[in-house]
Amino acid sequence: MSQTFKPFRLPLLGGFALMLLLVHARDDQSGFISIDCGLAGNSSYAEKTTGIKYIADETFIDTGERKSVLPEYSNRYQQPYTSLRSFPEGNRNCYEINVTDGYKFPYDAFDRIWNGYYDNDWTQLITTSTIDNSNNFRPPEIVLSTAATPKNKNGSLEIRWLPSDNVTEYYVYMHFSEVEKLPGNQSRQMYINRDGKLFEKSLVLRNYLGVITSYNTKALSNGGQYNFSIFKFENSIPPILNAIEFYMLTQSKTSSQTYKIKKNWQGDPCVPQAYLWEGLNCSYRENESPRIISLDLSSSGLTGEIATSISNLEMIHTLDLSNNNLIGPIPNLMSQLPNLNVLNLEKNKLTGSVPIRLIDRNKSAAAWWGFKRKRHGVVAEAKDIIGTSVESRKLQFTYSEIIKITNNFKRILGKGGFGNVYHGYINDTQLAIKMLSPSSVDLLVRVHHKNLTSLVGYCNDKTGVGLVYEYMSSGNLRAHLFSGSSSNILTWKDRLQIAIDAAQGLEYLHYGCKPPIIHRDVKLTNILLNENFQAKLSDFGLSRTFPSNDDTHVSTVVAGTPGYLDPELNEKSDVYSFGVVLLEIISCRPVYSSREHERIHISRWVSSMLAEGDIYGIVDPRLERHFNTNAVWKAVEIAMACVSPNAIKRPTMSQVLVELKESLATEIAGTRQSHETELTNSIELTNPSVR
Incomplete structure (x- = not known):
């Protein structure tokens, strides 16, 4: 089965490694499906250059929009690259393709074509060991099994590539895997320049047979040749490169036909x-x-x-x-x-x-x-509706029922935007009830996501207005981060997962709600944890809707918490606040600290540490360096991009979410590799060679 997926980028050069792995044409295509994403109807064709037979993707997917390359660019590409399918809405878009159990499919999960690349100044490193290629980019293991390194131990790897024109923008992906088992006192530390300017400031291969991918997050364009140089740090062994890919950014126009469905149900x-x-x-x-x-x-x-x-x-x-x-x-x-x-x-x-x-x-x-039975327009009584398991039902309660549930507002859980939050019970089920202004109810009853605190019901009568939420038994994130207990410290992996949960909640508010919603008070105390430490955003008392036009700002009162506030009020305000939260998660430092009678914001402190290249000094020292350095670097870079003073330069929450997931994947891969290495060493120690 061959899957030619082109959701956003079109491959110009699939990539190169140090040996020819696949050829452009396949004589025997039996068992393969080559899909042209965005091709209209049930049409099919054989591509002239490669001879590969392509069919339309419409029978394999129900979402997305068909688009095509602008006519003035279409004859530059092979036919499969003149149409595409984009997914402007939703985050689950799956191609449903039948596979045969036990059948051997291509080496490349994305069916990229890899070609060999040689240089007289390079020599080759080869491994026959199994490489963990489970990162998001999934370079084939057979590609990663060879690597280039300079013949001169003090030399660099020079890659020069001339694009087909001077106007197209490109993305580059470099894949690195340590194929040599190095002594404990050695590591491969590299940095990358592009056209004499820094492209990747620090890339450390610590995990034997692990994979790291370096890439640009913004499209590259210099109107000429691309020159990449990979250097080693002082006292490091020579640099390596296993594979590289280039992708072009194409322009497209909307197809005349779009497809609409009620639910996104594929896969x-x-x-x-x-x-x-x-x-x-x-x-x-x-x-x-x-x-x-x-x-x-x-x-x-x-x-x-x-x-x-x-x-x-x-x-x-x-x-x-x-x-x-x-x-x-x-x-x-x-x-x-x-x-x-x-x-x-x-x-x-x-x-x-x-x-x-x-x-x-x-x-x-x-x-x-x-x-x-119904009474006075209210569906049954609370005791008839909610029992031992609370579900996210938007049920209406009377004010007298709220008084009974909260035992006359006896216990305050916290004070959030526009109101107090009270503890309550219905039978054996714990709840959190927030009393607030009537104007907020209409907004909040329609919001539902797994990473937002679930709204069980609400009260909206003449006596009072309130919201009934699920009870989050593990409290808020701040209490766990700044806990004095040394036996209950959140691991780096747990922190990343919590950050991802919170980011998913914000992404839903920004892109899953119509009209979109700004939270306006993203902070540690508004990230709550359930019994499984799944994070959910809470306190939407300050939330406001905002127009979908990115250039339009909201005219409303400024509200929120000092230190997390952005002067401008749009969806990027939440991005700024989330960046501050992420810096707190990483460093476990307060938003403001004092130094020589000066009040220092956490973003300014992190910036000063980065200027000194001190990544370990930024991370919570209680973690005792039990983390993957590359995963931390990525998280810090995401956070600093979020707190950029210029809102235009901040990423969207969707972009933040993608980067955080990649950071978590890097951490998991590093942890797995470390565990396997420790296990191997343990086996070697307990099973000495037979003499």
């Missing part, structure tokens, strides 16, 4: 976990396949009777079929779902009653039948 519903199908949740138990436990099919235009196939959802806990046009009786098979305890059938045309066995089983659980 596996539960995997990857960060990109679940819209409207469902899954369980992820150790040594078990993920299973769907919550399914929201509300307002999905469903008609006819409830399908009997729903009985296959044996692990389902929550099922929402409300606001459809379902007819007929409620089938008895519902009572055969052993874990179902929340069922919403409201606003349908169903007849009959809920199976008695299901009612009996759920008397103490959260059973919401939708068409049961």
Whole structure:
């Protein structure tokens, strides 16, 4: 199977290593599928240069928009590169392709074509050991098994490349893997120049057979030849390079046809976990396949009777079929779902009653039948709706019920924007109730994401206005970072995952809500942790919607917390605040510190440390250097980009999220390699050679 995916960039040169790995044309294409992303309809063709047969991608995907290269550029490229599919909305866009179990597919996960590249001043390093190529770019292991190094031990690797024109912008990706098992006192430390200017300031290969990829985040264009030089640091062994790729940035025009769907449902519903199908949740138990436990099919235009196939959802806990046009009786098979305890059938045309066995089983659980008794426009009472497991149902409570839930507002959990947050109970379920202004309710009841605190219900009557949230049992992030306990320090991996969780919540507010929402008070105390230490953003009392036009600023009052505030108010204000939070996560230092009677902001302190090249001095010393240095460098660079004084230079939350995930992947790969090395050393020590 061959997959030619071109979502954003088109390959000009697939890459080069030190041996010829694949040829441009394949004589035998049996078992391969070559997809032209963005090709219209069900058409197909054979590309003239390579002879590869391509088919349209429309039968493999339901999302995205077809686009094509501008006519004046189209004859520069091979035919597959004159059309593309872009994904301006949503973050789960999967091609659904059948594969054969046990069949051997290409070496390259993305089916890139790799060509050999030689230089008389280079020599070759080769390994037959297994290389961990699991980073996001997935360079093939066979490509990484060879590396170039200068013949002169004090020399550099010089790569010169002349593009086809002087106007196209390019991205370059350099892949490095340490293929030599070095003594403990040696490491390969390098830096890279492009056209005499610094391209990569520090690249350290510490992990034997691990992979690091260096690349530019902004397109390169110099109107001429590209010259890259890879140098070693003083006292380091010579530099290496395993492979390099160049990609061109193309211009496109919108196709006349777009495709719209109600839900983004391609690929596996539960995997990857960060990109679940819209409207469902899954369980992820150790040594078990993920299973769907919550399914929201509300307002999905469903008609006819409830399908009997729903009985296959044996692990389902929550099922929402409300606001459809379902007819007929409620089938008895519902009572055969052993874990179902929340069922919403409201606003349908169903007849009959809920199976008695299901009612009996759920008397103490959260059973919401939708068409049961109502009083004064409020669906049932709180005690009838919410039981031992709290679900994200936007239920309306009376003020008297809020008083009862909070025991007359007895315990304050915290003071957030526009109101206090109180602790409460419904049966055995803990909740957090925030009292706020009526204007905030309409905004907040429509916001739902796994990395935002789940809204269980709300109160909006003449007596008072409040929100009922899930209870986050592990408290806020600040309490864990600045805890005096030395036995409970968050690991570097945990910190990165928490940062990713928070970034996903912000990305949803900015791009998943219509109109988009600015949080306006992103800080450590507003990042809450549940029992599994999953992070969720809280406190939307200060939130405001903002126009979708990036050049339009919001006219509203300035609000937030000193140290996290950006003078300008748009979505990049949240990016600034998140950058400050990320610096706190990395360094475990307060936003402001004092030095010689001067108040120093954390971003200024980090900048001064970076000027001295002291990355270890920035990181929380309690971590005792138990982290991958490259992962830390990337995280620091992301944070400093976020706190740029110029809002235009700050990345979007989507860009921040991508970079953080890459940092986490680097950390995980480094940890895995370190563990394997320690295990190997342990085996060697306990199993001496037989003499």
